Amino acid sequence: MQINPGKRSYLDPIHQDIxxxxxxxxERLVMDLIDxxxxxxxxxxxxxxxxxxxxxxxxxxxxxxxxxxMHIASRMTELLAERTPTALEMKPLIVATALLHDVGHGPYxxxxxxxxxxxxxxxxxxxxxxxTMLNKVLADFDPKxxxxxxxxxxxxFEPHWISHMVxxxxxxxxxxxxxxxxxxxxxxxGSFALQRILSSLEVDEDSDRIVVSGDKGQIAVEDYLFxxxxxxxxxxxxxxxxxxxxxxxxxxxxxxxxxxxxCFMDEPTRKWLMAxxxxxxxxxxxxxxxxxxxxxxxxxxxxxxxSDLAARFINRKLFKASRLPAxxxxxxxxxxxxxxxxxxxxxxxxxxxVALETTGxxxxxxYRPDSDFPxxxxxxxxxxxxxRELSTLSSPVEALVKGDFETYWLIYPDEARDKISTxxxxxxxx
Numbered sequence: 001m002q003i004n005p006g007k008r009s010y011l012d013p014i015h016q017d018i019x020x021x022x023x024x025x026x027e028r029l030v031m032d033l034i035d036x037x038x039x040x041x042x043x044x045x046x047x048x049x050x051x052x053x054x055x056x057x058x059x060x061x062x063x064x065x066x067x068x069x070m071h072i073a074s075r076m077t078e079l080l081a082e083r084t085p086t087a088l089e090m091k092p093l094i095v096a097t098a099l100l101h102d103v104g105h106g107p108y109x110x111x112x113x114x115x116x117x118x119x120x121x122x123x124x125x126x127x128x129x130x131x132t133m134l135n136k137v138l139a140d141f142d143p144k145x146x147x148x149x150x151x152x153x154x155x156x157f158e159p160h161w162i163s164h165m166v167x168x169x170x171x172x173x174x175x176x177x178x179x180x181x182x183x184x185x186x187x188x189x190g191s192f193a194l195q196r197i198l199s200s201l202e203v204d205e206d207s208d209r210i211v212v213s214g215d216k217g218q219i220a221v222e223d224y225l226f227x228x229x230x231x232x233x234x235x236x237x238x239x240x241x242x243x244x245x246x247x248x249x250x251x252x253x254x255x256x257x258x259x260x261x262x263c264f265m266d267e268p269t270r271k272w273l274m275a276x277x278x279x280x281x282x283x284x285x286x287x288x289x290x291x292x293x294x295x296x297x298x299x300x301x302x303x304x305x306x307s308d309l310a311a312r313f314i315n316r317k318l319f320k321a322s323r324l325p326a327x328x329x330x331x332x333x334x335x336x337x338x339x340x341x342x343x344x345x346x347x348x349x350x351x352x353x354v355a356l357e358t359t360g361x362x363x364x365x366x367y368r369p370d371s372d373f374p375x376x377x378x379x380x381x382x383x384x385x386x387x388r389e390l391s392t393l394s395s396p397v398e399a400l401v402k403g404d405f406e407t408y409w410l411i412y413p414d415e416a417r418d419k420i421s422t423x424x425x426x427x428x429x430x
Contacts, residue, residue, distance in 0.1 A: 010067055014179050018071045026092040029141050030070060033099055037284075038127055038134040042066060042103065044287035048181060049111035050248060053316055054240040055185035062102050062109065068176040073098035073165060076172060076198055080210075084203040090162055096138065096145065097152045097166050101173060103127050103134070106272065106283075107291035108248065115249045117275060123283060125150040130280040155376075160208045168376035170197075170210070170221065178228055181235060189230035196220040204379075204387065211379045211387055218380050222394055225378075229400060237359040239321035239409065246355040246411040247319050251295065251309040254352055258306060264297040266290075305352050312413075320417055321357065324408040332356065332408045335423055339412055342419045353413050360406030 006022040008031055020027040033039055042062040051058040077094050081087040087094075104123030106112050113120055128135060129146045138145040151157035152166060165172055175194055182190025200217025201210055212221050235241075255262055256273050265273070268282035269290065298310040312318065324332055333356075340350030378390040391401045412420050 012064070012068060012071070013183055014068055014176070015071050018067060025141075026074075026095050029092055029137070030095055030099055032137045032141075033096060033134060034067070036133040036137055038103055038132050039063070039066070039100070041284060041287055042105070044289045045105050045107065045109060046288055047109065047177070048184065049108045049241075050244040051185065051235070051238075051241055053244045053318060054238050055187075055235070057186050058181075058184050060180060060184045062105050065176055065180055066099055066102050068180060069101065069166075069172045070095050070099040072172040072175050072194070072198075076165060076201065079198055080201065080203055084205065087203065092141065093145065093148055093152065094162060094165060097149045097162075098172050100124060100128055100134070100149060101153060101166050106286050107288050111245050111248060112252070112291075114245075115252050116273060118272075121153050125153055126280050127284070128153075132280065132284075158208075159205075161203050161210050164210050164376055168210070170201075170212070170224075170378050174228065175224075178224070178231055181231060182227075185235050187231075187235060189234050190227050192224040192227040193220045197224060202381075204381070207379075207387070209379060211381045212390070213381045215383065218390070218393065221378060221380075221390065222397055225390075225397060225400065232359075239323070240318060242357045242359070242409050243319040243321040243411055246321070246357055247309065247313055250352045250355065251298075251306070251313055254303070254306045254309060255294075255298065258303055261303070262298065262306065263301040265294065269294055305349060309352065317414070319353075319355070319411045320414055320420075321409045321411050322420065324410055327408070335410060338423050339410055339416070339420055342416050342423070343412065345419075346415055348413065348415075353416075355411035357409040357411055358406055359409065 008020045008022075010018040010020075012018050020031050022028045022031060040063070045062045046052065046058070047060045047062050047065045048055075048058040074091070074095050077087050077091050101124060102120065104120040104125070104127055106116070106118060106120065106123070110120075112118075128138065128149050135146050138149065148157060152163050155163045155167065157163055164170075167173065175197070178190035178192065179194065182188060197212075197217065197220045200213050200220060202213050203209075204211045212218055252273060255265070259274070266285075268278065268285040270276075271278040271282060272286055292314075295310045295313055298306050299314060301307045301310070324335060327335075336354060336356050339354050343350040343353045379387050380390055380393055381387050382393070391398045410420065
């Protein structure tokens with residue numbers, strides 16, 4: 001029973017009790033935003049895309065992650081305010097942006113973002129500024145708030161350090177998803193000292209950025225970066241994850257190729273898959289439930305390729321993923337071409353049953369100092385007062401930054417495993 005109707009508590013596996021009090025304006029705003037249909041939709045979108053095929057506990061949603069990011073942003077704001085009192089004045093903007101940063105995600109999160117070619121942050125801005133209940137809640141609190149949140153997400157809001165709290169190399173989003181994804185996948189790779197990092201952060205108003213202060217803070221951030229690297233190597237780039245994503249990519253490709261010939265496709269899904277213009281209202285109809293329902297309907301599609309790929313996806317008959325030896329791109333393409341001939345020999349179309357995936361240099365990488373947005377890099381205030389980019393101070397981080405970890409993976413159905421293995425052995429011999 002809720003003793004105090006003005007308060008609400010979310011029992012979170014990462015942050016424990018997240019308590020919101022309606023008597024506090026910023027928390028009242030958060031409560032009202034959480035209750036909107038647009039934010040509740042995030043309960044129906046997996047945080048980790050199709051990783052539940054690989055890690056049985058990876059069933060968490062964008063909803064729980066977004067609430068966690070908001071909670072960390074609230075804590076960070078209060079700590080920053082000890083030295084920068086203006087941070088508290090910005091708290092409604094900060095916590096609302098943190099809460100809503102992922103509201104524009106589509107089905108299976110980042111997986112379809114790459115497949116279909118949309119930008120979830122752009123859709124977040126459209127939902128925040130569009131004709132939505134979420135927009136109404138924000139505008140009722142402050143008419144300027146929707147546009148301000150969109151500006152923070154686009155990194156055009158001033159002061160810029162507000163944007164860095166939500167989107168940078170050291171932000172509330174990454175803090176939450178590393179801890180949460182590690183917990184939900186049953187691993188310990190993403191563990192790091194969150195409180196130590198938060199306590200070491202401060203606003204450098206002269207350079208309009210957030211910096212890490214002192215040796216202890218630097219060491220904690222180094223641990224965070226290596227936790228992030230480990231999560232990419234062991235979880236996000238797990239070979240079964242790569243195979244599941246490739247299977248979904250081929251499935252979507254076949255559905256798009258068939259177009260109106262597909263046995264079932266509602267209008268919002270058709271517009272989205274075909275990359276046609278789609279309204280905010282129609283976009284908000286899309287989620288994992290909707291997409292999975294379509295794939296289930298496609299089990300009975302008369303097209304043998306679409307129905308087969310749908311069955312593999314629904315019944316977790318995933319493709320296999322094999323790491324290729326360190327070869328030149330032409331040599332890798334030659335292996336893929338030979339694999340295609342193997343697939344044809346067993347009666348399958350190589351266009352839909354062979355894929356090449358790469359891991360390593362991606363936009364959501366472990367840490368790459370960004371020349372386009374240098375203010376989002378991790379800066380450390382040393383004991384002598386100078387402010388320097390982290391990799392220039394830390395040899396281990398410098399090695400991580402300079403490393404070229406790109407790897408090629410050949411994706412193919414299990415039926416071709418033996419013959420594909422022969423191809424890989426020949427490649428290794430050469």
